[in-house]
Amino acid sequence: METRQITVIQAAAVLVSTIIGVGVLALPLFAVRAADSGGPLVTFMAMLLAFVGLSLVTWLGMRFPNETIIHYSERIIGKWLAWIGSLFIIIFFAVLTSLTAREFGEVVVTSVLKSTPVEVTVIVMLLLAAISTRHGITTFAHIHTFYFPFLLVPALVIAALSLKNAEVINLLPIWGNEPGGMLKGTLTIAALFQGAFVLTAVIPSMKHPGKAMKASFWGMLVAGGLYVIIVAATISVFGSEEIKKLLWPTLELAKATSLPANILERMDAAFLAVWVTAVFTTLFSSYFFTIYSMSHLFRLKEHKLFSYFILPFVFVMAMVPQNIIQMYEIIENVGRIGLIITIAYPGLLLIVSILRKKRGNPVADNKNVDQNH
Amino acid sequence: MLTTRMWIKIIRTLCAIMLAVPFLTGCWDRLEIEERAVVLGVSIDKVNMETAEKEEDEISHLRGTIPTPEKGMVRVAVQIALPGRIPLGPGESGGGGGGSVGKTVWVIDVVGHSLDDAIMNLQQQVSSKLFFGHLRVIVISEAVARNGLENINDYFRRNSEVRRMAWMMVAKGQARKLMLAAPPLERVPTLYLMSTLDEGIRMGKFPKDYIGIFWSNVSKKGQEGFLPYVEIKKEENVEIKGLAYFVGDQMVGVTKPLEIAGYLGIKGINPAGYRVFVQLSNPEQTIMTTATHRRSKIKVQIKDGIPHFTIDMGIELNVEGKLSDEIQINNPEVLRMIEEKQTEDAVKSYYKLIKDSQEKGSDYFGFGEIVRAKKPHYWNKRIKTAEEWGKMYRNCTFDIKVTLKVRRIGMKGV
Numbered sequence: 001m002e003t004r005q006i007t008v009i010q011a012a013a014v015l016v017s018t019i020i021g022v023g024v025l026a027l028p029l030f031a032v033r034a035a036d037s038g039g040p041l042v043t044f045m046a047m048l049l050a051f052v053g054l055s056l057v058t059w060l061g062m063r064f065p066n067e068t069i070i071h072y073s074e075r076i077i078g079k080w081l082a083w084i085g086s087l088f089i090i091i092f093f094a095v096l097t098s099l100t101a102r103e104f105g106e107v108v109v110t111s112v113l114k115s116t117p118v119e120v121t122v123i124v125m126l127l128l129a130a131i132s133t134r135h136g137i138t139t140f141a142h143i144h145t146f147y148f149p150f151l152l153v154p155a156l157v158i159a160a161l162s163l164k165n166a167e168v169i170n171l172l173p174i175w176g177n178e179p180g181g182m183l184k185g186t187l188t189i190a191a192l193f194q195g196a197f198v199l200t201a202v203i204p205s206m207k208h209p210g211k212a213m214k215a216s217f218w219g220m221l222v223a224g225g226l227y228v229i230i231v232a233a234t235i236s237v238f239g240s241e242e243i244k245k246l247l248w249p250t251l252e253l254a255k256a257t258s259l260p261a262n263i264l265e266r267m268d269a270a271f272l273a274v275w276v277t278a279v280f281t282t283l284f285s286s287y288f289f290t291i292y293s294m295s296h297l298f299r300l301k302e303h304k305l306f307s308y309f310i311l312p313f314v315f316v317m318a319m320v321p322q323n324i325i326q327m328y329e330i331i332e333n334v335g336r337i338g339l340i341i342t343i344a345y346p347g348l349l350l351i352v353s354i355l356r357k358k359r360g361n362p363v364a365d366n367k368n369v370d371q372n373h
Numbered sequence: 374m375l376t377t378r379m380w381i382k383i384i385r386t387l388c389a390i391m392l393a394v395p396f397l398t399g400c401w402d403r404l405e406i407e408e409r410a411v412v413l414g415v416s417i418d419k420v421n422m423e424t425a426e427k428e429e430d431e432i433s434h435l436r437g438t439i440p441t442p443e444k445g446m447v448r449v450a451v452q453i454a455l456p457g458r459i460p461l462g463p464g465e466s467g468g469g470g471g472g473s474v475g476k477t478v479w480v481i482d483v484v485g486h487s488l489d490d491a492i493m494n495l496q497q498q499v500s501s502k503l504f505f506g507h508l509r510v511i512v513i514s515e516a517v518a519r520n521g522l523e524n525i526n527d528y529f530r531r532n533s534e535v536r537r538m539a540w541m542m543v544a545k546g547q548a549r550k551l552m553l554a555a556p557p558l559e560r561v562p563t564l565y566l567m568s569t570l571d572e573g574i575r576m577g578k579f580p581k582d583y584i585g586i587f588w589s590n591v592s593k594k595g596q597e598g599f600l601p602y603v604e605i606k607k608e609e610n611v612e613i614k615g616l617a618y619f620v621g622d623q624m625v626g627v628t629k630p631l632e633i634a635g636y637l638g639i640k641g642i643n644p645a646g647y648r649v650f651v652q653l654s655n656p657e658q659t660i661m662t663t664a665t666h667r668r669s670k671i672k673v674q675i676k677d678g679i680p681h682f683t684i685d686m687g688i689e690l691n692v693e694g695k696l697s698d699e700i701q702i703n704n705p706e707v708l709r710m711i712e713e714k715q716t717e718d719a720v721k722s723y724y725k726l727i728k729d730s731q732e733k734g735s736d737y738f739g740f741g742e743i744v745r746a747k748k749p750h751y752w753n754k755r756i757k758t759a760e761e762w763g764k765m766y767r768n769c770t771f772d773i774k775v776t777l778k779v780r781r782i783g784m785k786g787v
Contacts, residue, residue, distance in 0.1 A: 238589050
């Protein structure tokens with residue numbers, strides 16, 4: 001089996017590039033719907049909520065440093081209950097994968113490749129993810145670490161350049177004029193951070209599982225910070241009322257931003273190129289997590305055989321939404337349900353494990369120990 | 374044995390590559406550059422209903438099935454770039470001599486029930502696919518603007534190719550004339566239109582007001598939009614005649630060209646670039662000054678439930694010229710006189726500019742946004758919507774303080 005090789009930085013990179021995905025395009029819209037000019041605050045609160053969820057997961061992972069959630073849940077709440085929980089996790093991540101692919105397809109077909117059938121874009125993306133998942137978890141972490149700077153730097157550059165047209169007044173008052181939808185908005189945006197749950201699969205392969213909390217802190221800070229920056233930049237440039245009229249405000253922001261001296265008069269093409277990478281890493285993570293968990297659930301040594309097996313299922317699910325408005329409704333609903341799976345369920349596991357004083361075997365640090373299956 | 378295995382491996386990879394190729398070429402969206410009709414400019418005019426109905430073919434709907442819209446039909450003219458005709462460098466042949474419209478662009482016009490309908494009718498007449506990615510200028514006639522821009526804004530917002538950095542302007546009279554005009558300065562007519570405004574920004578004669586900014590302003594609850602108001606002159610040159618200001622997406626009024634300076638001053642937009650006459654004691658003692666730098670600070674207080682704004686402005690000036698030798702610009706006293714006199718004039722003109730906009734209920738300065746941002750309690754309790762702010766704006770009171778400083782007098786000593 002693979003040895004424990006993943007470092008803290010790699011784990012953080014996995015988190016960041018998993019979290020940053022399709023969601024960035026519609027993110028300012030969700031934020032503004034919740035609390036108009038209070039969008040950055042809502043995003044920040046969502047980040048805190050997501051961090052609470054992630055730290056629960058990390059804590060659990062550190063208690064059971066040799067196992068994934070599929071295994072330790074069995075030891076905590078018993079085989080059958082855990083089986084149901086794990087099944088939900090797997091189904092949820094399969095749905096998440098398909099929705100990510102579909103949202104990607106919709107953006108591409110609306111803004112770039114107008115005559116290419118959406119099925120083709122979706123299947124190409126899924127195939128790409130399926131092929132990449134045929135490797136171990138160390139390769140998984142390496143791929144994420146490799147793409148990490150390609151996501152972060154261009155997104156920051158676009159946000160910084162767009163500030164040329166920014167007006168601070170659009171960001172005031174910071175709590176928004178009509179903060180009625182604050183709670184709902186926080187949940188919707190927190191749902192965009194759910195990919196971070198893959199950490200449960202990463203911890204058992206970390207070199208020092210004891211430092212997992214550090215990874216989740218930095219991962220959340222970078223990804224959440226980027227989200228807040230994007231929301232703040234978009235609102236300060238367009239104003240919250242205009243954003244309500246845009247389907248993908250972040251893309252619109254890239255469109256309104258030009259490189260100095262008009263080298264590129266609109267950055268949407270460049271931005272989409274970066275964004276494709278971001279979508280790929282997200283898709284890759286959720287796809288990988290789905291099949292990795294399946295292989296653990298069925299006590300298999302290899303997850304490879306599932307990588308093509310679930311492809312048709314994921315693809316068909318991706319084609320279920322009838323139109324783009326319905327798709328966003330589904331995404332928001334699935335996201336909120338997902339919070340139960342990715343925050344409440346691990347929370348419950350943690351409480352029970354503390355009450356029942358269950359704990360995994362500690363790992364001898366600084367040594368490469370074979371992974372326990 | 375080894376060779377068979379190798380063969381299998383090679384064939385396997387080949388198969389994989391062959392499978393990937395059709396996906397990677399992007400053939401579905403292949404569109405050669407000469408097969409697309411690159412639209413550089415669009416103009417929209419109102420047309421006479423009867424003649425237009427006859428002129429329109431049954432393209433997007435059959436005659437009589439769709440009632441003509443209340444706002445009337447539109448005539449849309451587009452400027453399409455001719456591939457290969459647009460000279461890229463100054464030395465290239467082709468553009469240098471002629472430079473008239475017929476050479477680099479092609480202007481076609483159609484009628485339709487709405488903008489979208491007209492574009493559809495146009496596509497029926499043009500062989501290549503219309504491409505809006507390079508659309509730089511949208512000219513709208515005053516009549517259309519006064520009728521409302523909902524449909525036009527909707528079309529351009531929805532179209533993913535249109536840039537937010539394009540210019541939209543309101544033309545006095547017929548908008549189509551601006552499409553047909555061919556000023557000799559630029560080889561592509563729309564680029565001339567665009568550079569008129571872009572240079573205007575750089576010389577401090579016009580605020581940044583790209584279509585994206587206009588849309589944002591229209592959407593804001595405490596602000597109305599405005600667009601450049603232009604008129605074509607006899608040499609096919611274009612004059613910026615003022616700001617056409619809106620309530621919602623209906624144009625309600627227009628300022629004078631000098632009042633653009635007033636707008637820029639109130640907003641404190643730099644660089645400054647307007648020159649004004651200042652008459653000291655008698656008509657002979659008239660001096661011209663140019664503004665070089667503006668600053669402005671707007672504060673809001675709520676007085677008796679009505680917003681009161683205090684605008685504190687500062688403008689730096691240079692003396693540009695005088696009408697006669699009756700006045701000597703050689704001591705600080707004279708400069709102080711100029712400052713005083715001009716401050717008086719300026720304050721008066723700012724009050725008038727704001728008053729005009731209040732009468733029309735169009736807060737294109739964005740005072741409402743300041744209230745929304747700085748006094749959220751008041752806003753949430755009393756105003757909340759754009760309509761309410763439009764009403765409240767008429768009652769707002771203003772206090773304008775201007776500090777003018779003459780700094781330099783040019784190369785002449787007196």
